[in-house]
Amino acid sequence: MDSIDYYNKYANLYFESTVELDMEDILDKFISYLPEGGEILDLGCGSGRDSLNLIQRGFDVTAIDGSKELCELASIHIGQDVLHMQFTELDFDEVFDGIWACASLLHITPDEFEEIFGKVIKCLKPGGVLYMSFKHGDFSGFRNGRYFNDFRTKEMKDIINKFTELEIMEIWKTPDVRNEHGEEVWLNVLVKKIDDEKQV
Numbered sequence: 001m002d003s004i005d006y007y008n009k010y011a012n013l014y015f016e017s018t019v020e021l022d023m024e025d026i027l028d029k030f031i032s033y034l035p036e037g038g039e040i041l042d043l044g045c046g047s048g049r050d051s052l053n054l055i056q057r058g059f060d061v062t063a064i065d066g067s068k069e070l071c072e073l074a075s076i077h078i079g080q081d082v083l084h085m086q087f088t089e090l091d092f093d094e095v096f097d098g099i100w101a102c103a104s105l106l107h108i109t110p111d112e113f114e115e116i117f118g119k120v121i122k123c124l125k126p127g128g129v130l131y132m133s134f135k136h137g138d139f140s141g142f143r144n145g146r147y148f149n150d151f152r153t154k155e156m157k158d159i160i161n162k163f164t165e166l167e168i169m170e171i172w173k174t175p176d177v178r179n180e181h182g183e184e185v186w187l188n189v190l191v192k193k194i195d196d197e198k199q200v
Contacts (some may be wrong), residue, residue, distance in 0.1 A: 015047045039096050040099070048075070061080075094126065126197065127195035
């Protein structure tokens with residue numbers, strides 16, 4: 001069973017266990033870099049929790065997820081269609097002011113990561129901001145039915161620095177917001193796509 005199969009099989013359980021989690025502080029930080037009412041891609045939206053928050057704050061949100069079952073649940077939750085799409089199918093060209101990839105890119109294998117990360121960056125407008133989060137550590141492989149690719153700060157910086165159009169804004173660690181996962185640590189990353197015109 002791959003990660004998508006897991007989310008399809010346990011969609012209702014995953015929805016119920018994540019839809020009420022409080023991501024407010026990190027959302028506030030992300031939003032502070034965005035234009036009012038800007039366009040946001042929620043990449044791997046899961047329950048739609050953060051999409052709904054962003055919609056309620058006046059942003060134009062495009063939500064996507066690789067799990068068909070979660071897309072259906074999230075669509076009901078946020079009151080708009082959620083696109084059923086794999087990361088490999090991303091084909092937006094400089095459309096979004098912000099991309100929110102909360103606990104989603106962590107399911108990409110090391111062999112695929114740079115290629116898919118490049119597709120994600122292409123979706124950002126110049127000056128746009130990407131937030132992403134990963135479990136902090138060295139592990140890569142299957143854990144609890146899903147594939148995880150964990151990162152430490154140095155490894156994440158090394159990958160980002162291969163993309164000359166990116167500027168690292170902040171990398172920081174936070175505890176897990178789920179009580180039952182209290183010992184887990186998350187690596188949070190904010191990067192900006194450099195706007196060459198504004199630098200001239």
